Amino acid sequence: MTILTDNRPQDGESLAQYLRRVRTSLKMSQGEMATKAGLHIQSLGKIEAGKTTRLNGKTKAGLSRALGIPEDYLDALCRGVPVTSVQHLKICPQCWSPGSSAEPIWLDPRSKYCFICGTSLIDRCPSCQELIPSLKFRFCGYCGQPYKKISNYDSHIRLGSI
Ligand SMILES: [Zn+2]
Ligand SMILES: [Zn+2]
Incomplete structure (x- = not known):
């Protein structure tokens, strides 16, 4: 739909x-x-x-x-x-860039995976599980971990291309 x-x-x-x-x-x-x-x-x-x-x-x-x-x-x-x-913020840890707004489709309560890359969307900090309060923050205010995931896959590609 x-x-x-x-x-x-x-x-x-x-x-x-x-x-x-x-x-x-x-x-x-x-x-x-x-x-x-x-x-x-x-x-x-x-x-x-x-x-x-x-x-x-x-x-x-x-x-x-x-x-x-x-x-x-x-x-x-x-x-x-x-x-x-009634809605939590949800982002794709791969596609979201810190400071930018979330794609509306990520916020749909029925969305569980990113429509671009298929990664599971997150609505909380992956390390301490506190909900993401605002997309203005790059790092979790509770434990300091970045929300955006630097994947091994990406770094492999980068290393491979050097
Ligand atoms: Zn994505
Ligand atoms: Zn945290």
């Missing part, structure tokens, strides 16, 4: 506004989306009209499937908290 990069909820966006925006961007009618999500069109209508923000597990799973969005986004919107607070 393709994950759109602009499908994150925006600041101050309500659940209703968000669902309408993503649905429109996918050029789906309310009826089509209800069918895809396994919902009654009336139920979807109520959610999109902002009459309810209580979604049960089945509804959340259906909407996330129909729109190709993580359920975490819906959770955050229902609870009225920013999406970032």
Whole structure:
């Protein structure tokens, strides 16, 4: 499934506004989306009209499937908290360069491996297991280890080319 990069909820966006925006961007009618999500069109209508923000597990799973969005986004919107607070930073220790932002697809809760090189993504320091607090830091603030891994593979290539 393709994950759109602009499908994150925006600041101050309500659940209703968000669902309408993503649905429109996918050029789906309310009826089509209800069918895809396994919902009654009336139920979807109520959610999109902002009459309810209580979604049960089945509804959340259906909407996330129909729109190709993580359920975490819906959770955050229902609870009225920013999406970032339910999400950890995740980076590829090979491809990430310190100080740069993470690729949106690394942050997707379903991503476990880097889409570029296939390395397991990390959300914590490999040596002390503390979560990565910010991508501004090159080194772990707790134990001083660099987050970016200098792999043996890379150094072999470098040595080989000298
Ligand atoms: Zn990578
Ligand atoms: Zn550490």
